[in-house]
Amino acid sequence: MRKEQLFQFIEVVDCGSINKAAEKLYISQPNLSCSIHALEEDMGKALIIRNNRGVTLTPTGKMLYYYARSILNQFQVLERLKELDAEQIYSQLSISVDSLFLKDDMILNFYKRISSAETEIKFLETTAEEVLQNVIDMKSEIGITILNNYQLSIFKKMAEVKDIEVQILGSGPLYVHISENNPLAHKEIVNIKEFFEYPRIHLPYDFFSNLNLSLSIDGFALSEFKRSIIMSNYHAIINMINHADALMLGNKWQVEELKYSHIKSIEIENSGITMNFVIIKRKRDTISNAGQVFLDILHENYDYI
CATH class of the missing domain: 3.40.190.290 (D-Maltodextrin-Binding Protein; domain 2)
Known part of the structure; x- marks a missing residue:
């Protein structure tokens, strides 16, 4: 499980479909689908359900979504810390x-x-x-x-x-x-x-x-x-x-x-x-x-x- 996979998963959920997320992320739809599939294999469970209107989250997918957002927010904090001197931290x-x-x-x-x-x-x-x-x-x-x-x-x-x-x-x-x-x-x-x-x-x-x-x-x-x-x-x-x-x-x-x-x-x-x-x-x-x-x-x- 990589940070990039979590970021892509969040974009799919926020956009409501893999196609829209692929356009926003400037990657192909097949590559994004492979990334989501690899994430599901890591979790051992389905995360999203695809349908004609886009995607919906499974119970596991909902939990991962909220945890993934929290994890990525912490990464953002770490990135900001690199730019601060000791007294700003x-x-x-x-x-x-x-x-x-x-x-x-x-x-x-x-x-x-x-x-x-x-x-x-x-x-x-x-x-x-x-x-x-x-x-x-x-x-x-x-x-x-x-x-x-x-x-x-x-x-x-x-x-x-x-x-x-x-x-x-x-x-x-x-x-x-x-x-x-x-x-x-x-x-x-x-x-x-x-x-x-x-x-x-x-x-x-x-x-x-x-x-x-x-x-x-x-x-x-x-x-x-x-x-x-x-x-x-x-x-x-x-x-x-x-x-x-x-x-x-x-x-x-x-x-x-x-x-x-x-x-x-x-x-x-x-x-x-x-x-x-x-x-x-x-x-x-x-x-x-x-x-x-x-x-x-x-x-x-x-x-x-």
């Missing part, structure tokens, strides 16, 4: 993210731009410490985290030792994220002491978040919050802010995206804390095409904020 995006609700359409835009036959997207929401470690261990090609100046100075030293490149996309003030229904949501700027009674949500503790325990905001230590909620799922965090009257300390790059979830972001008065948008990758590795496409989209979405 397969692309992988592997990123680790901390303290940032990425805009919903960023991954969709990435997929539209990459144009690969197969695209794998590995997206991990985790802590700053694991973001750094994942890039070091090559589990992620790109790491994104938001760090204050105190955390950043130590982060840079640890990254340098491991040959990790650190890029600062931008800096901004500290924000508090609360539900639009919170009594303080009408304010444009707030004092951190106004939230003393509210539960504070934060990601699981790691080396860098532990550094914040010694920080004070306008004389108020973060450790003084009466209640805290530790969560690792960003969508669950949003739900808790809206329905448990909780708060989360954050940054300006979260503001626009959180608006869609009915969360108000307010700058904290006299915080004395600067937040930094940090992107990391391995220094000695050339960034993949997929990684570069994602970085371009990242800059397009956050450079102007």
